[in-house]
Amino acid sequence: MARLQAMRLFADTVRLGSFSQAARNAGLTPGSVSRRISELEQGLGVQLFSRTTRQIALTEAGRVYFQHIEKVLDSILEAESAAAALQETPRGTLRIHSRTLFGLLVLSRLIPAFRERYPDIKVELRLSERPIQLREEDCDIDFRIAPPRDAGLMQRKLFSSQRVLLASPSYLGRHAAIETPSDLAHHACLSYLIGHDEPVWRFLRDGKLEEMPVPSSFSVNNGMILRDLALSGHGIALLDDYTVTEELERGALVRVLERYRVTNTTFDEGMYATYLEVAHVAEKIRVFLDFLVAELKPMIARRNAVLSA
Numbered sequence: 001m002a003r004l005q006a007m008r009l010f011a012d013t014v015r016l017g018s019f020s021q022a023a024r025n026a027g028l029t030p031g032s033v034s035r036r037i038s039e040l041e042q043g044l045g046v047q048l049f050s051r052t053t054r055q056i057a058l059t060e061a062g063r064v065y066f067q068h069i070e071k072v073l074d075s076i077l078e079a080e081s082a083a084a085a086l087q088e089t090p091r092g093t094l095r096i097h098s099r100t101l102f103g104l105l106v107l108s109r110l111i112p113a114f115r116e117r118y119p120d121i122k123v124e125l126r127l128s129e130r131p132i133q134l135r136e137e138d139c140d141i142d143f144r145i146a147p148p149r150d151a152g153l154m155q156r157k158l159f160s161s162q163r164v165l166l167a168s169p170s171y172l173g174r175h176a177a178i179e180t181p182s183d184l185a186h187h188a189c190l191s192y193l194i195g196h197d198e199p200v201w202r203f204l205r206d207g208k209l210e211e212m213p214v215p216s217s218f219s220v221n222n223g224m225i226l227r228d229l230a231l232s233g234h235g236i237a238l239l240d241d242y243t244v245t246e247e248l249e250r251g252a253l254v255r256v257l258e259r260y261r262v263t264n265t266t267f268d269e270g271m272y273a274t275y276l277e278v279a280h281v282a283e284k285i286r287v288f289l290d291f292l293v294a295e296l297k298p299m300i301a302r303r304n305a306v307l308s309a
Helices: 002-016 019-025 030-044 060-085 100-117 169-173 182-184 222-231 245-249 285-306
Strands: 050-051 056-058 093-101 119-126 141-144 153-161 163-167 191-192 199-203 210-212 216-220 235-239 255-258 261-263 270-277
Touching: 002 019, 002 030, 002 060, 019 030, 056 060, 060 199, 060 270, 093 100, 093 261, 093 285, 100 141, 100 222, 100 285, 119 222, 141 169, 141 285, 153 285, 163 261, 169 255, 182 199, 191 222, 216 222, 245 261, 245 285
Parallel strands: 093 119, 093 141, 191 216, 191 235
Antiparallel strands: 050 056, 141 270, 153 270, 163 235, 163 255, 199 210, 199 261
């Protein structure tokens, strides 16, 4: 058992690049991780890491050893998942990562009911605006707005969505009418930052695609801030439809250029649950996704009714 733990600590150190990160994942001190890997090296009779005061690097023996044990550890993980899948009561820690707006507006409202149904499952929810590396960051599920392209990942599409341009009635009442995308040049546009590129909105109508740089008055990489600014009458924002159902329903926000399909990336968007491809999906993952799909049906039906009204 001690050898297996040392192997796992060694693999985590390689993947994460430091003893301190591997220690944080394992709930140990960096010194303890370093000591156990040193014991592993002594048992093998080879040096796995070349250590300096600033960094660690794999030796040739370390690279060969890592290539072999990575497959072994993955097989052990699959065996543990298969055994866990047979248990009658799902339990354990479910580590979830999500896009910020989906986490705040959807997951945070549903997780308490899930915990009542499955009290033996502890939930850890992390939010950010980027996809993560599931294995390297020790996470079970990542909720993404596009299907994963990485090898070794599985996906479950929860629903399709589209993006809509929105503004408050107070903003629209103070500014010129918007008939075409070019009219936006005379308006305060609130844009979502993607990397270091200038924001671009894409408009599709009757098969004709039009792209235009966003005349931004404000940019941020957080959808909640864009939503709040639009509600406060500060400009026009592009948001996912399911995040503004309530606001559209009560008239706090109004759609702009609704005869166009609009996006800042692709027109084929949705919400995807992404998880590691293994022979047996852990029961805690399966029951959470089944619960989520069932609970989302009324939300999606309500959104569809609002958008078609």
